[in-house]
Amino acid sequence: MRLLLIEDDLMIGESLEASLQHAQYAVDWVQDGHQALLALEHDLYDLILLDLGLPRLQGLDVLKHYRKQQGEAAVLILTARDAPSDRVKGLDSGADDYLVKPFDLDELLARIRALLRRKAGRTQPELAGNGLRLDPAKHQAFYQNQQIHLSVREFNLLQVLLEKPGQVVSRETLESKLYGWQDEIESNTVEVYIHLLRKKLGKDFIKNVRGVGYKIEEDA
Template identity: 55%
Template sequence: MRILVVEDDAVLGDALQQGLTQAGYAVDWVRDGLQARHALTAEPYAAVVLDLGLPRCSGLEVLKELRQRRQQLPVLILTARDTVQDRIQGLDAGADDYLIKPFDMDELSARLRALLRRAHGFTQPYLQIGEVQLDPAARQVSYQGQMIELSGREFTVLHTLMLAAGRVLSRAQMEESLYAWGQEVESNTVEVHIHHLRRKLYPELIQTVRGVGYLLPRPKTSSNVS
């Protein structure tokens, strides 16, 4: 999952980038509203962590423009502005959640997980497709009740495919979910991770749609939970 962090404080921005990276996200960090505008029009993100008091363009302006373009990605406001009116203004502008500084990184991660699963129509704390179950909080995967050991990137690939179950994702879309700015993208990395997932789980789990991308079919009997 690729996340955009918009935070002008260097110490806090660095801490957010490191903490969310450790939580398994690919994290891009910008320090002002104009950079946020550019990033949001140039890159695909799963969610945004947005400060309000930003140089050059306020977080509220960034949020309003995002919603005017009808972009539906989840936005979590992270700010020191703690009055009721501030919270009302942020939520009415289109934010999905509002968290006050100082904050706990574990709570921020939990709120992001909740926003991501709601954005994809899931309500429970785990995803299940057939006999494959994925727990985003524990970063654990099981198949037929047995725990399956995955690397961090394999987990992210499976998580991305399960959230998009029933929809074909291109190789480029998969790469965009795996890598933040400045990280080198290996030419066959997606294919390698898909191969490992098929071997560790079962071969038919992920289908290759020739010339298009990859599909994790949603069985008619599976429940829409996460």
């Protein structure tokens, strides 16, 4: 899952980026409204964390502009403004959730999970399909009701594929969901993880659609 963090405060940004990375998200961090618009030009984020008091372009304007461009990522506003009217304005401008600073890291991560779940059209906190069950909160995976050990990237890759069972996901999309700007991407890396996963889950668990991408079959 790839997140965009829009936060002008250096220390908050630094700590948030580190915390989100620690929670196994791919994170990109921008510090003003203009950079945010640039980053949002390619709509490859699953979720946007937005601070409202930004230099150059206010957070709400970034949000309105993004929604006007049909941007579909979930938007979670992080702000020090706690007046009910501010919350209403934020949510009405197209935000999906609103968290007032200072917030609890656990709560932030839980809200991020909930927003991602909702965006994928799920109500269950766990993802399941084809005998595989993923618990994003605890980062645990079960196959045929047996807990299996997955590396962070393996887990994230499976999560992306399980969000849309039956649908083909391109290699590029998978790559963009797994890595932030700062992460170095080795070539063939998606293929490497697919290979490792097939070893753990069986050859046919992840199907390769030649020239298009990968998919996990829907439950029969």
